Every structure is written in C-alpha cells, then in structure tokens.
Amino acid sequence: MILVLLLGGGGAGAAWFFMHGKADAEEHDEAPAKKKKAKKPAGPVIYEPVEPFTVNLQPGENGADQYLQVAFSLQLSDPETQEEVKKNMAKVRSRILLLLSSKHASEINTPEGKVQLAKDIITALKEPFEDRGSQQEIEDVLFTSFIIQ
Structure with a gap:
C-alpha cells in the first residue's frame, strides 16, 4: 500500500x-x-577606409600651432552608398578637411570630443553630393589613428 x-x-x-x-x-x-x-536582418558590414589627414588645428590659448593626424574608416549602410562615397572621395575629403581644420585641440582631445567629432563627420558626409541627390547613409566613423601634436 x-x-x-x-x-x-x-x-x-x-x-x-x-x-x-x-x-x-x-x-x-x-x-x-x-x-x-x-x-532587422543584418547584412555584411561595409567599411570604406579614408586616407589619413594631417591638418592645422585652430590655435589654442597659448597661440601655438597644433596639428591633427587622423585616419578612420566609414561604416556604410549598403554597397550603393559605398560606390557613391568612392565616386565622390574628393568631396568627402574636402568636407572633412574643412571640418577638422575648424577645431581646437581642446575640443577633440577627450573621448567625448572624439565622439562628437565622429558625429560631426557623419553630419557633414550625409549631405547630398549632388544638388538634387539623396543623403548618404553613413552609419559610423571608426577612428584608426588619432594624434594631436
């Protein structure tokens, strides 16, 4: 039992x-x-390296000349954007050169400053390359070298 x-x-x-x-x-x-x-389904990540830049930064408080040497890659949304960026690399470099040369070393030498600089680069590169063109889908800027002297 x-x-x-x-x-x-x-x-x-x-x-x-x-x-x-x-x-x-x-x-x-x-x-x-x-x-x-x-x-959303993730496709292959597309990176487009940009040739390194060496630019004069805006003078600091002491008036001394400072330089920035930077290299980075762009993370792009699709192959069409990659082709558009490659085709317009002269415009890409010009926009970035104008942006970088407008900065002070004190603005970009902190991690937060670098994050803001990446956002500024994205904003500058999203603008259409042609008068009636569409915006480029730039997802991220990935710094591979960043030297302030």
Whole structure:
C-alpha cells in the first residue's frame, strides 16, 4: 500500500514538474525569440577606409600651432552608398578637411570630443553630393589613428 502511494505521489510530482517546467521553459524561450524577430536582418558590414589627414588645428590659448593626424574608416549602410562615397572621395575629403581644420585641440582631445567629432563627420558626409541627390547613409566613423601634436 505504501509502495502504491509513493509511486502515485512520485508520478503526480513528475507529471506536475514536466507540465509546469516545460510551460515555464517555453515562456522563457518565447521572450528572446520575439526580441530576435524585432531586429532587422543584418547584412555584411561595409567599411570604406579614408586616407589619413594631417591638418592645422585652430590655435589654442597659448597661440601655438597644433596639428591633427587622423585616419578612420566609414561604416556604410549598403554597397550603393559605398560606390557613391568612392565616386565622390574628393568631396568627402574636402568636407572633412574643412571640418577638422575648424577645431581646437581642446575640443577633440577627450573621448567625448572624439565622439562628437565622429558625429560631426557623419553630419557633414550625409549631405547630398549632388544638388538634387539623396543623403548618404553613413552609419559610423571608426577612428584608426588619432594624434594631436
């Protein structure tokens, strides 16, 4: 009699465990699956290196000349944008040169300053290259060298 009760209780406990344990596991598995579905499919990341720049920075408080040598790559959204950037590299370099030469060393020598500079470069390069063209989709600027002297 005790054996039957133990087996019945064990069976009921096992049934409860498998039913509730499986339901809880399914709930936990569904939550990450929903998050994954919300993300857009990621294509290959496209990087376009830009030749290094050496520019005079705006004079500081002491009036001494300072220079910036910087190299970076652009992270682009698609191959069409990459071709547009390559085709207009002279305009890309001109816009960046004008932007960099307008900066003071004190503005860009902190991590926050570098982040802001990357945002400024993105803004400058998103402007259409042609009068009636569309904006370029520049996703990020990734510095590979950054020297202030």
